[in-house]
Amino acid sequence: MSQSAITVDHVTVTYRNGHTALRDTTFQVPGGSIAALVGVNGSGKSTLFKALMGFVRLAKGEIAILQQPVNKGVETESDRLCPAI
Numbered sequence: 001m002s003q004s005a006i007t008v009d010h011v012t013v014t015y016r017n018g019h020t021a022l023r024d025t026t027f028q029v030p031g032g033s034i035a036a037l038v039g040v041n042g043s044g045k046s047t048l049f050k051a052l053m054g055f056v057r058l059a060k061g062e063i064a065i066l067q068q069p070v071n072k073g074v075e076t077e078s079d080r081l082c083p084a085i
Helices: 045-052 076-081
Strands: 004-014 018-029 060-065
Touching: 018 045, 018 060, 045 060, 060 076
Parallel strands: none
Antiparallel strands: 004 018, 004 060
16 A cells, blocks of 8 residues: 555635635545545636645645645655646
8 A cells, every 4th residue: 555645634724804715625646646636626626736735725634745744834855846836
């Protein structure tokens, strides 16, 4: 069994205007797998990617890429792994 490349654990993102873009979102992407994120307009896809890169503050929860937390901003390793997002 492969370790998780991406872990999103009970993540909530609420913007300053009070809009909650993600609510209690949890999932894992195993290392070596291919994943797709699909959804209707306004469902939080872009916000999720911003959260994965540490560009938005989490109201709750934790995100890790290769077991390194990204909640406090993009780590050097994460930035190297996903430079185009």
